[in-house]
Amino acid sequence: KIKLTINNRQVEAYEGKTILEVARENGIHIPTLCYLKDYTGTGACRVCQVEVEGVRNLCAACVYPVREGMVVKTNSMRALDARRRVVELIVSNHSKDCLSCIRNTNCELQRLCQELGVREDAFQGAKTTPTFDEVSPGVVRNTAKCILCGRCVAACKKHQGLGILGFMERGFKTKVGPVFDRSLNDVNCMQCGQCINVCPVGALQEKEEIHNVIEALNNPAKHVVVQTAPAVRASLGEEFGMPIGTRVTGKMVAALKLLGFDKVYDTNFGADLTIMEEGYEFINRLQNGGVLPMITSCSPGWINYCEKEYPDLLDHLSSCKSPHMMLGAMIKSYYAKQHQLDPKNIYVVSIMPCVAKKGEKERSQMMKDEMKDVDAVLTTRELGKLIKMFGVNFIDLKDEEFDQDMFGEYTGAGVIFGASGGVMEAALRTVVDVLTNQDLDNIEYHSVRGQRGLKEASLQVGDLKVNVAVAHSMTIAKPLLEEIKAGTSKYHFIEIMGCPGGCINGGGQSYVNALIRNSGFDFKGARAKALYDEDRAMPARKSHKNTQIQKLYDEFLEHPNSHIAHELLHTTYDK
Numbered sequence: 001k002i003k004l005t006i007n008n009r010q011v012e013a014y015e016g017k018t019i020l021e022v023a024r025e026n027g028i029h030i031p032t033l034c035y036l037k038d039y040t041g042t043g044a045c046r047v048c049q050v051e052v053e054g055v056r057n058l059c060a061a062c063v064y065p066v067r068e069g070m071v072v073k074t075n076s077m078r079a080l081d082a083r084r085r086v087v088e089l090i091v092s093n094h095s096k097d098c099l100s101c102i103r104n105t106n107c108e109l110q111r112l113c114q115e116l117g118v119r120e121d122a123f124q125g126a127k128t129t130p131t132f133d134e135v136s137p138g139v140v141r142n143t144a145k146c147i148l149c150g151r152c153v154a155a156c157k158k159h160q161g162l163g164i165l166g167f168m169e170r171g172f173k174t175k176v177g178p179v180f181d182r183s184l185n186d187v188n189c190m191q192c193g194q195c196i197n198v199c200p201v202g203a204l205q206e207k208e209e210i211h212n213v214i215e216a217l218n219n220p221a222k223h224v225v226v227q228t229a230p231a232v233r234a235s236l237g238e239e240f241g242m243p244i245g246t247r248v249t250g251k252m253v254a255a256l257k258l259l260g261f262d263k264v265y266d267t268n269f270g271a272d273l274t275i276m277e278e279g280y281e282f283i284n285r286l287q288n289g290g291v292l293p294m295i296t297s298c299s300p301g302w303i304n305y306c307e308k309e310y311p312d313l314l315d316h317l318s319s320c321k322s323p324h325m326m327l328g329a330m331i332k333s334y335y336a337k338q339h340q341l342d343p344k345n346i347y348v349v350s351i352m353p354c355v356a357k358k359g360e361k362e363r364s365q366m367m368k369d370e371m372k373d374v375d376a377v378l379t380t381r382e383l384g385k386l387i388k389m390f391g392v393n394f395i396d397l398k399d400e401e402f403d404q405d406m407f408g409e410y411t412g413a414g415v416i417f418g419a420s421g422g423v424m425e426a427a428l429r430t431v432v433d434v435l436t437n438q439d440l441d442n443i444e445y446h447s448v449r450g451q452r453g454l455k456e457a458s459l460q461v462g463d464l465k466v467n468v469a470v471a472h473s474m475t476i477a478k479p480l481l482e483e484i485k486a487g488t489s490k491y492h493f494i495e496i497m498g499c500p501g502g503c504i505n506g507g508g509q510s511y512v513n514a515l516i517r518n519s520g521f522d523f524k525g526a527r528a529k530a531l532y533d534e535d536r537a538m539p540a541r542k543s544h545k546n547t548q549i550q551k552l553y554d555e556f557l558e559h560p561n562s563h564i565a566h567e568l569l570h571t572t573y574d575k
């Protein structure tokens with residue numbers, strides 16, 4: 001360890017650490033903008049400039065290493081002035097339409113301006129010609145707000161290995177975007193939205209559908225049914241200032257009822273249904289020489305990636321639609337029939353932690369008789385806005401239950417879909433019971449849980465050995481896909497989710513700002529825990545124990561993978 005002084009305070013530190021790290025370890029806050037732990041750290045924005053005795057220029061704390069005897073001043077007049085100047089320059093090339101910006105009140109640039117006392121529009125004049133792209137189904141890019149921090153560039157590369165976003169041009173003309181400033185729709189963007197999640201400003205955002213939903217709610221001819229994805233309950237509370245990882249299932253249901261939805265269902269029911277279809281599909285492939293490994297198909301970001309980057313492997317995908325699409329299809333068929341409603345008058349809204357789901361619902365394979373299975377997809381963030389817009393006091397709501405008539409029951413297996421490894425664990429809970437003809441008590445598969453990279457397990461199921469793997473994000477999945485391509489994969493069943501950590505960290509979840517991310521707080525783990533807690537509290541924890549699912553098969557779907565199930569619940573992919 002070495003000794004140094006920061007702001008007249010003697011501190012100890014390990015050699016090799018940066019001034020920023022050591023300051024934070026000692027409770028000294030240095031403002032940053034482009035710096036995101038584990039993503040960037042290039043000193044590019046220079047907001048973190050500090051004064052180091054004996055060094056002529058100010059130093060960027062996020063890259064400058066500490067030395068024995070160093071004397072650092074983070075708040076000298078010179079540092080404060082330089083920092084404010086840097087932000088004033090950034091702001092001078094920024095659109096500054098804060099009042100109508102999607103990030104109003106949670107923008108990191110706004111916060112910084114406040115923190116540094118930026119009070120005037122110091123530099124006015126020419127601005128870089130902006131690009132506005134809202135062509136892709138889920139992601140909107142507006143460079144008029146971009147501050148060139150590079151956080152999105154790092155996220156796309158680090159998690160998806162795609163490098164869709166990059167810096168182009170130089171100097172004043174510099175922009176961030178796809179190659180040749182193309183639309184995100186014209187490149188291999190998988191629409192995961194991980195770039196949105198790390199953007200400090202409103203340069204990247206989801207394509208909002210909130211007004212379509214308000215219109216449907218106000219249309220007396222429409223019967224509006226809403227469903228909520230497993231992961232939403234683990235993040236929605238953050239929109240109202242609750243701590244990350246607070247589970248708000250009951251409040252969320254109460255809010256949706258107050259907003260005026262005719263029925264409030266849980267996508268967890270759809271997840272249980274998916275396990276029935278996907279579980280039996282897997283057993284069938286296993287026993288009858290089908291294409292293996294079979295890969296899960298519920299993450300539309302992953303499907304986009306597979307179609308674009310690995311079209312040869314599409315036969316490995318399960319043919320199952322994702323849970324919310326399955327539930328949408330059931331609402332427009334069975335539910336419509338039972339309630340004597342014309343499916344054309346039913347409007348299905350899915351609340352999802354996901355941006356890619358916005359595009360998924362538009363796929364031609366997700367329509368029947370020109371009717372979409374799902375009509376609108378709102379992100380967790382959009383639902384937060386809708387609740388505020390309707391004047392609902394979320395924090396004080398009393399817990400309510402999903403509508404129980406038809407699709408309101410769910411099992412613990414359905415809940416854990418929202419965390420990486422959850423789909424695999426849910427599938428195993430059913431597949432192992434079916435294959436061994438038992439009702440096993442030991443149903444927690446800890447080897448596939450958690451936030452680390454690739455997860456795998458090998459299970460003895462009767463006289464079969466089943467190898468499974470779980471990947472979350474494409475950089476983790478890629479080696480598995482290369483193995484399959486080379487014919488050397490040892491796996492029988494693989495779960496792949498588009499986002500790191502799974503849906504709990506989807507591109508539509510609440511923003512986790514750089515302060516929290518840089519503190520090292522495991523926000524993905526906290527949200528995942530909320531789901532595993534709900535699982536443990538459920539009376540039934542295996543999808544095949546869902547009595548409403550059993551009834552649905554008895555009365556309508558006949559049996560898993562039946563002809564009618566194939567027609568409504570399964571899909572095809574685009575080569």
Ligand code: HC1
Pocket residue numbers: 228229230231232267268270271298299300322323324325352353354357417418419502503504506
């Ligand atoms: Fe997911 Fe899924 S778990 S994809 O991560 O299979 O988005 O939460 O709704 O459909 O159930 C997302 C979450 C979600 C589907 C389910």
Ligand code: SF4
Pocket residue numbers: 139155156160162164165188189190191192193194195196
């Ligand atoms: Fe990259 Fe995902 Fe953003 Fe597309 S949505 S640019 S794939 S991070």
